[in-house]
Amino acid sequence: MTGAFLAGLVAGYGVAIPVGAIAVLILGLSARTSFRVGAAAALGVATADGLYAAAAALGGAVVAGLIAPVAGPLRLAAAVVLLAIAAHGAWRALRPPTPTGVAGPRRGLDTPSRAFAGVLALTLLNPATVVYFAALVLGRGDAADPDPWAAALFVLGAFVASASWQLLIAGGGTLVGRMLTGPRGRRVTALVSSALIAALATAMLLPQ
Structure with a gap:
């Protein structure tokens, strides 16, 4: 049973550590807000990774086969959403500042509930994650007759790994935000984040 949890940890870190548009988004959100x-x-990313790990652990090749035909459209949708987020972030950074003492409306992903729901939905648009987990499950030989307890430990390990790494990124963004406390520093952070997200989203649209 411990082996299933460790396998989930390794799988979770394997899918979480490569820096992509979502990681940059989390970093920028933490630096700009809190x-x-x-x-x-x-935690939205970790939840999505956990759901995909569960689908792979319980469905294996069947789930991967169902996802494959729609992988292209989902990738396109994710890229479009990321480009919209990048454009919105740049617009907010460049618009005139709110007068002192006047609280502007909180929009986009600037609240915990919206950030969780929005990033969860965006991460679920990446079907490559479930294919990745399914390949690992098939490689371990667990897909033919999955043990429910082993599957649960695998999913838990994947969730813990993803959550710990993404929270580390969020913490890093918070440190950046504290160092750049002035309006100009936060504006630069937001613009750099938007530019990186746009670049990574554009890369998703290129032929694989």
């Missing part, structure tokens, strides 16, 4: 918002977004 650790609470960044942490909520991080």
Whole structure:
């Protein structure tokens, strides 16, 4: 049973550690808003990874086969959403500042609940994750007759790994935000984050 949990940990870190648009989004959110918002977004990613790990552990090749035909459209949808987020972030950074003492409306992903739901939905648009987990499950020989307890431990390990890494990224974003406390520093952070997200989203649209 311990082996299933460790396998989930390794699989979770394997899918979480490569820095992509979602990681940059979490970093930027934490720097621009607060650790609470960044942490909520991080847990949204971990929840999506956990759901895909569960689908792979319980369905294996069947789930991967169902996902494969729609992988292209989902990738396109994810890229479009990321480009919209990048454009919105850049617009917010460049618009005139709110007068002192006047609280502007909280929109987009700037609250914990919205950050969690939005990043969860965005991460679920990446079907490659379930294919990745399914390949690992098939490689371990667990797909033919999955043990429910082993599957649960595998999913738990994947969730813990993903959550710990994404929370580390959120913490890093918070440190950046504290170092750049002035309006100009936060504006630069938001613009750099938007530019990186746009670049990574554009890369998703290129032929694989």
